[in-house]
Amino acid sequence: MDENILDPDGAREKLAAWKDRVEQVAADTRTMSDRLQEVRVTAADPSGLVEVTIDSTGALVDLTLTSRMQRTKPDVVSRTVMETLAEAKNRLADRSQEIIAETVGTESPAARAIAESVGNHLRTDPEESAAAPAPEPDEDDENRSFLEKW
Template identity: 80%
Template sequence: MDGNILDPDGARERLAAWKGRIEQLAADTQTMSSRLQEVRVTATDPGGLVEVTIDSTGALVDLTLSGRMESTKPDVVSRTIMETLAAAKNQLADRSQEIIADTVGTESPAARAIAESVGNHLRSEPARDAAATPESDAEEGFEDRSFLERG
């Protein structure tokens, strides 16, 4: 009829449409969840010293150090690991937000809240300023800067 809520046929149609949207949202949310759980990200520092792999939660699942590690100061190795891990988490946040947009969209407040929460959970703060790190005497054959400090 005229969309009157008291119209039984119209009410059934609106209810059926609402049920269809809810069922589609549930299916999209399940797809999103499955795809998010499968994500793994591998990142390598530009100098090829470190490769890290993280799972969908941002947890480190693999770490590979190249032979260059032997000629690099330990503090540089550890800093490079942490910087590469942070870069991997940022990539994971980007990929997760793409999956959210592809599956449930970005139109609803709930989808935007999920994407924001994922980003806040995974993204790291910018790397610590190199000027705040005390300089040590350079040892022959040791690389004394992390990949982010190098041009």
């Protein structure tokens, strides 16, 4: 029989160490949550038509359209807004996963699950962007979204 089981002092030490670990995990989790809630990401398209800012949930909190919008077809403006919003969400997913790694680490299954969930919630599928309608052949470069110019 294991003599350590009957050792009250050893049991108290193990219990105190376990309690300290639990308290540290709770503190790290609170820090992660606070930092994630504060995150905001701004992205602009390379042509300077659109700038979007999103909050920690991926919700649009600011949209800036430059005067170039007046010379650009509405469908190109809307497509550029959506592409820029998708880019901002991908950046938010990256930043959120960095915060998770910095605060709770990546070793535990729970931390990995949180990081994966954040990524799945925010990231856009590249195939969705590729499904956007192609521009008309006579459309000039100025009226094309930045992703179409690639």
